[in-house]
Amino acid sequence: MSTRASKRQKTEEKDAYHLIYWPGVPGRGEHIRLALEEAGAEYTDTAHQEDGMKTVTSLISDQNTGDSHNPPPLAPPALKHGEYIISQTPNILMYLGPQLGLVPDVSEDPVGIYHVNSLTLTALDGLSNEPHDVHHPIAVGEYYENQKDEAKKKAKDYRESRLPKFLAYFERVLSGDASKGGEYLYVNGVSFAFPKCVEKLKGSGKYDKVFKHYEMVKGRENIKSYLESDRRQEYSMGIYRHYPELDDE
Ligand SMILES: N[C@@H](CCC(=O)N[C@@H](CS)C(=O)NCC(=O)O)C(=O)O
Numbered sequence: 130m131s132t133r134a135s136k137r138q139k140t141e142e143k144d145a146y147h148l149i150y151w152p153g154v155p156g157r158g159e160h161i162r163l164a165l166e167e168a169g170a171e172y173t174d175t176a177h178q179e180d181g182m183k184t185v186t187s188l189i190s191d192q193n194t195g196d197s198h199n200p201p202p203l204a205p206p207a208l209k210h211g212e213y214i215i216s217q218t219p220n221i222l223m224y225l226g227p228q229l230g231l232v233p234d235v236s237e238d239p240v241g242i243y244h245v246n247s248l249t250l251t252a253l254d255g256l257s258n259e260p261h262d263v264h265h266p267i268a269v270g271e272y273y274e275n276q277k278d279e280a281k282k283k284a285k286d287y288r289e290s291r292l293p294k295f296l297a298y299f300e301r302v303l304s305g306d307a308s309k310g311g312e313y314l315y316v317n318g319v320s321f322a323f324p325k326c327v328e329k330l331k332g333s334g335k336y337d338k339v340f341k342h343y344e345m346v347k348g349r350e351n352i353k354s355y356l357e358s359d360r361r362q363e364y365s366m367g368i369y370r371h372y373p374e375l376d377d378e
Contacts, residue, residue, distance in 0.1 A: 146172040146225075147209040149188055152181040154367030155318070157218045157257065158206045164222055166355040168229035176362060188214075218257075219249050248302065255295030256319050261368040263287050263322075263375060273372070284375035288326040292319065296336040303338040318369035325377040 146165060150158025152175060165172045175181030185205050187193065195201040195214075202216030208224065215224050223246050226232035233241030266283040267276040302308050320327045331340050346352060355361060364371070 143211045145210075146170055148172055148174045148176075148206060149184055149209060150175055150206040151185055151367075152176045152178075153362065154365055155362050155369075156206075156367040159318070160218050160253070160257070161206050161208060161221050161225070162355070162360070163352065164225050164229060164231060166360075167349065167351050168225075168231060169351055170229055174360070177360065219246060219253055222246075222249055244307070251295070251298065255291060255298075257368060259287060259291055260319055260322050264370050264372060273370070277374075280372075280375060284323075288323060288377060292323070292326065293330060293335075296330060296339050299339045300336045303342060318364065321364040322369045322371050323376045324371070329377055 148158060148161055148165070150156060150161070155162070158174075158176065162174065175184045178184065188202060188207060189204055193201040198212050199214040202214065204216070206218055206221060207214050207216040208221045210224075215221050223242065226242060226245060227235070232245045235242065263284045264273050264280050265271070265276065266279040273280060330336060347356065
């Protein structure tokens with residue numbers, strides 16, 4: 130290999146993003162994928178690598194103590210970038226935001242990134258973490274079938290109280306001047322898990338701005354082509370699970 134070619138390869142490797150997440154479900158890895166896809170960034174994804182599962186398990190192995198730059202992550206997703214490994218979904222998004230141009234420039238808006246992060250954290254609370262806890266309300270490591278009665282109670286509260294609360298919040302955000310018609314809101318997983326409930330809430334007309342934004346995000350050029358590509362995985366037994374008994378009748 131010529132010196133120039135090997136230099137280029139090194140530069141590319143240094144700049145490349147590597148997403149490390151469980152193959153087989155979109156999961157929390159999807160929040161990272163959507164940011165990378167929207168920005169048209171080059172990245173590798175363990176979801177599509179033959180030894181992807183091994184990469185994940187060795188990263189979170191209890192034998193892994195990290196290295197001189199990085200503490201070991203507890204759980205995926207993680208992002209490898211150059212010599213750094215960053216974990217925790219919102220933390221990864223905060224790292225990527227300025228690099229991918231997805232947050233306001235700090236010289237123009239010094240708190241913009243923190244506002245985006247507040248919205249991200251709130252969306253992850255109500256539209257990702259809570260839906261997960263609906264099917265695993267007692268023990269993360271136990272089967273759903275062993276906590277079904279509690280899951281039904283939690284699902285009722287989520288459908289009737291929590292999900293409407295978060296949708297109403299984002300409707301308010303989108304009605305406010307600060308959102309400037311904001312463009313980044315995505316409620317796809319919740320629609321998969323609770324299709325009847327989401328249809329009912331949509332039909333109520335109370336969250337029209339939220340659902341309009343959902344359609345708009347799905348239609349963005351890069352997001353649309355990602356969703357149509359084979360990089361997009363199906364929902365199944367990850368965070369977003371569809372158990373008909375946990376949805377509206
Ligand atoms: N707060 C973390 C949660 C990470 C997490 O729970 N990851 C899941 C997959 S989506 C996992 O593999 N957890 C294993 C565990 O918690 O033992 C984040 O947002 O990244």
